[in-house]
Amino acid sequence: MTGSHWAVIGVLAIAAFSIRVVGLIAGGRIRASRHSWVLDEVPGLIVVCLVAASLAGQPVQTWIGAAAAFGAAVLTNNVIATMIVGVIIYAGLTMNGI
Amino acid sequence: MSASVHAGSSQIVAVEQFGTTQTVLGAALAGAALNLRYIGIVASLSEVLTGLSLRTKLLAIHITGDENWALTMAERAKSPDVGAKFLLGSGLVMISVWTASTTAGAVIGAVLPDLERFGLGFAFTAAFIAMARGLWRGQSQMLPWIVAAALTISSVSLGLPQAYAIVVGTLCGLVFLASRRRFERVEA
Numbered sequence: 001m002t003g004s005h006w007a008v009i010g011v012l013a014i015a016a017f018s019i020r021v022v023g024l025i026a027g028g029r030i031r032a033s034r035h036s037w038v039l040d041e042v043p044g045l046i047v048v049c050l051v052a053a054s055l056a057g058q059p060v061q062t063w064i065g066a067a068a069a070f071g072a073a074v075l076t077n078n079v080i081a082t083m084i085v086g087v088i089i090y091a092g093l094t095m096n097g098i
Numbered sequence: 099m100s101a102s103v104h105a106g107s108s109q110i111v112a113v114e115q116f117g118t119t120q121t122v123l124g125a126a127l128a129g130a131a132l133n134l135r136y137i138g139i140v141a142s143l144s145e146v147l148t149g150l151s152l153r154t155k156l157l158a159i160h161i162t163g164d165e166n167w168a169l170t171m172a173e174r175a176k177s178p179d180v181g182a183k184f185l186l187g188s189g190l191v192m193i194s195v196w197t198a199s200t201t202a203g204a205v206i207g208a209v210l211p212d213l214e215r216f217g218l219g220f221a222f223t224a225a226f227i228a229m230a231r232g233l234w235r236g237q238s239q240m241l242p243w244i245v246a247a248a249l250t251i252s253s254v255s256l257g258l259p260q261a262y263a264i265v266v267g268t269l270c271g272l273v274f275l276a277s278r279r280r281f282e283r284v285e286a
Contacts (some may be wrong), residue, residue: 007122012112013102015130017244020159023140024147031144041275042268044144044233045173045246046135047226049267050164052221052247056254056263062220069224077176079169082231086224091217 065090100197104160107261108133109200131263138268139167146170146181158182161189163196165225205242242278246271 030039055066069086076082103109112129119125140159141231147155147242174180203210230243250267254260 004116004120004122008112008116008125009099009102011122011126012099012108012129015126015135016103016105016108016133019130019136019162020140020162021156023137024144024155024159024286026137027141027144027147029139029172029227035277037209037279039142039144039271041239041242041272042138043168043241044230044235045268045271046138046142046264047168047171047230047233048243048247049250049271051223051226051230052250052267053254053263054226056251056260062223065220066223066227069227070231073228077228077231079172079225079228079232082228083221083224086227086281087217087221090174090220090224093220096213096219 061090061093064093099201101193103194104163104196105128105129105133105136106196107259111259132259135261135264135268136162138265139164142171143167143185146174146185146283150182154182154186158189159188161186161193163189163192164221166192168226168233172229175233175235242271242274245274 027039030036051066055062065086068089069082072085075084099109103112108129108155110129111132112125116122116125142164143159143162148159150158162185166185169184169188170180173184249270250263253263253266257265258277
């Protein structure tokens with residue numbers, strides 16, 4: 001590790017933490033404003049976008065696994081059960097070359 | 099790096115950028131920009147963090163990752179008792195596992211088989227699907243979620259990195275909601 005490597009880590013750590021602090025300050029201000037509804041909507045939107053981003057451009061077995069996980073989520077509303085069903089279906093399809 | 103930055107995609111991009119360009123500031127800023135969604139993620143925690151000391155708040159926002167944040171919000175939607183303790187506990191587990199596993203990956207990663215074949219990567223997608231289910235409040239969310247997902251997929255398809263596409267999708271969902279709220283006020 002050279003000095004430059006440590007510098008990248010240091011600058012990135014400061015920049016990444018600063019973004020989080022901006023969020024902390026923004027959250028307090030938005031919560032106190034007439035736009036507080038935004039904070040109630042942001043979690044669902046971000047999580048849906050995380051799912052969408054991980055599915056974009058993926059092969060059909062990923063979408064089938066996601067559909068199975070979605071079914072399990074609707075039926076159980078349980079994270080572990082959904083992960084188990086999704087991974088079993090996805091791994092089954094992938095390992096069998098479907 | 100994993101303990102001090104605690105942001106997977108940012109770390110990967112910064113290392114890749116530094117490997118090609120050898121510029122410290124450029125590499126660090128390219129990595130940090132991928133973390134912009136954390137403005138929204140941390141902002142949404144304002145109620146959860148209420149009443150904590152500033153020091154604890156700063157610790158909490160550093161150890162917050164996508165997974166434990168989404169899990170906290172999903173569990174909180176089911177039970178309002180879930181709050182800062184859940185966030186802090188899950189965050190400590192997250193950053194510990196992240197740091198230990200990236201260290202192990204650096205040491206023995208080259209000899210491991212392709213874990214993606216066994217569905218390890220897909221487990222996160224399935225977990226986020228379950229967390230979205232936990233955050234579902236009713237039909238009023240359907241259209242904004244479809245708009246956000248469609249814009250995210252379109253952005254990735256057009257070549258935008260996933261981290262930016264998530265920000266684009268979220269902002270489009272919020273714009274849609276703001277427009278609908280304005281329209282409903284005019285109607286009333």
